[in-house]
Amino acid sequence: MLDPKLLRSDPDSVAASLARRGYALDVDQVRTLEARRRELQTRTEELQNERNTRSKEIGQAKSRGEDIEPLLARVGNLGDELDSASRELAQVQAEFEAIATAIPNLPHDSVPSGQDEEDNVELHRWGTPREFDFTVRDHTDLGGMHGYLDFELATKITGSRFAVMRGPIARLHRALAQFMLDKQTLEHGYEEVAVPYIVNRDSLFGTGQLPKFGDDLFRLEGDQEYYLIPTAEVPLTNIVRDEIVDGAQLPLRMTAHTPCYRSEAGAYGRDTRGMIRQHQFDKVEMVQVVDPGHSYEALEEMRGHAEAILQALELPYRVVTLCTGDMGFGAAKTYDIEVWLPSQNTFREISSVSNMEDFQARRMHARFRAQGQKKPSLVHTLNGSGLAVGRCLLALMENHQQADGSITVPEALRPWMGGVERINQK
RNA sequence: GGAGAGGUGGUCGAGUGGUCGAAGGCGCCGGUCUCGAAAACCGGAGUGGGUUCGCGCCCACCGAGGGUUCGAAUCCCUCCCUCUCCGCCA
Numbered sequence: 001m002l003d004p005k006l007l008r009s010d011p012d013s014v015a016a017s018l019a020r021r022g023y024a025l026d027v028d029q030v031r032t033l034e035a036r037r038r039e040l041q042t043r044t045e046e047l048q049n050e051r052n053t054r055s056k057e058i059g060q061a062k063s064r065g066e067d068i069e070p071l072l073a074r075v076g077n078l079g080d081e082l083d084s085a086s087r088e089l090a091q092v093q094a095e096f097e098a099i100a101t102a103i104p105n106l107p108h109d110s111v112p113s114g115q116d117e118e119d120n121v122e123l124h125r126w127g128t129p130r131e132f133d134f135t136v137r138d139h140t141d142l143g144g145m146h147g148y149l150d151f152e153l154a155t156k157i158t159g160s161r162f163a164v165m166r167g168p169i170a171r172l173h174r175a176l177a178q179f180m181l182d183k184q185t186l187e188h189g190y191e192e193v194a195v196p197y198i199v200n201r202d203s204l205f206g207t208g209q210l211p212k213f214g215d216d217l218f219r220l221e222g223d224q225e226y227y228l229i230p231t232a233e234v235p236l237t238n239i240v241r242d243e244i245v246d247g248a249q250l251p252l253r254m255t256a257h258t259p260c261y262r263s264e265a266g267a268y269g270r271d272t273r274g275m276i277r278q279h280q281f282d283k284v285e286m287v288q289v290v291d292p293g294h295s296y297e298a299l300e301e302m303r304g305h306a307e308a309i310l311q312a313l314e315l316p317y318r319v320v321t322l323c324t325g326d327m328g329f330g331a332a333k334t335y336d337i338e339v340w341l342p343s344q345n346t347f348r349e350i351s352s353v354s355n356m357e358d359f360q361a362r363r364m365h366a367r368f369r370a371q372g373q374k375k376p377s378l379v380h381t382l383n384g385s386g387l388a389v390g391r392c393l394l395a396l397m398e399n400h401q402q403a404d405g406s407i408t409v410p411e412a413l414r415p416w417m418g419g420v421e422r423i424n425q426k
Numbered sequence: 427g428g429a430g431a432g433g434u435g436g437u438c439g440a441g442u443g444g445u446c447g448a449a450g451g452c453g454c455c456g457g458u459c460u461c462g463a464a465a466a467c468c469g470g471a472g473u474g475g476g477u478u479c480g481c482g483c484c485c486a487c488c489g490a491g492g493g494u495u496c497g498a499a500u501c502c503c504u505c506c507c508u509c510u511c512c513g514c515c516a
Contacts, residue, residue, distance in 0.1 A: 041476060045485045052485090055497040059444035068496085075496050244436065244473095365474095369436080374455080374471070376436095 001362045002103055008034050017106045020113050021324035033096050040089040047082040102212055105359040107324045108333040114323025127316030129340045134403040138343030139394035140274040143169055145405050161264060161279045168423045175416035177257045177389045180284040180309055184386055188305045190255035190286060195235035197258055198226050203238040206364035208330035215265045228261035232285035233383040240289050241364035244376045250368055251298060252289040257282065275390050282389035288382045292358065295380035299355040302384045303335045306351040309387050312412040315395050316340040318347050332357040339395040350391045353384030
């Protein structure tokens, strides 16, 4: 959520900034609502003041043993007037709120303008895609050779966009997650957190998935309004919801390995083959809660934490700065890390690292108190994949495949694979 | 599933219709003392919002939402949550 004060005081420059990301803010509507709000709020508060004053007088008169009848008469229909005024005010405020919570974050000045992924700007590349002297198999074929990766089975058990992994591939998947967690906790200073995979509406509102993007979520049946998490960003970031953190404790660095559930509504027909786009996938997520003065340093740092995983796994990748049109709802700036996929002869997203600035913090009322500061201020929140485990698995299979279909385990990963150097096809 | 207890400020905790935004403790900030610190003592400070150039003034907030009343932390209703015991269970 944007700062409502900014939205009120300077809707024109807010609109200009939003226009960069293709969002048309109805400035006239904001102005009209704001004028009405001001009028109604002033009136309501005046009436409340009057009621309070009169009631106090009655109380005092009563305690002195005086007759309160004349005072009661003076109250008249104050209550009715107040009622209608506050009702109208609540309505206008709700309208304003509905508009405000649906507005995406303002892009940072350093974010390139653009419409879609075509306009993203490459920052740098790492590694060189391998030259293969045999016909490259994609991960679906590699995994399918001996039933280590079975999509048909998953379709029977559940439906489309699910996978069953078995044997060495299941182990490789597990090893990757463990490796990533250890890297983030032992080398990059994150605290490992185990979180619920089911969250409530408030949490999803806090990180920005609700109210606008409910279609992308799996909602559970039952009395409670519960949802499966689309990413560990939700439970991790909501740790600081409604909290005032001691400034000395910042930055908070937290990581979690969780499954992620996405309905992928609107993605029909895209990436239907293989495990690029699944309803359920594992991810190691990084979240930082930082002092606003340091959030862009933290963003660069987190990008490095994600890159370190790919480097250790010897997977070529590139980093792009998302353009204004391609950024997520709550992000002020986002880097995507895209891993090389030989079968597709292109780079595919494997991590997304974003600075949300105070966008989520304002929705969550996540604040901190700086040393010696009287007033709490909003924190900045950041999140990034470190990394998507499923996509990492398929990237590893494809990039490190051999002519016979076996897969070389990168050296850095072997300790998590019990020393296994190569996954043979039986 | 059954029975009970409870949700109050950064935190703990008092408060059952009228200057209660709320005692007290802890923690925090400032001061005195000290070479410095600790202790002790004195003082200060809730959060959000409106309005004003500003001092300030005003409004809301005691889990959430309704209701009763001139007036609600306090009474009534609905809901949510937490804890304890029993049952069941990984």
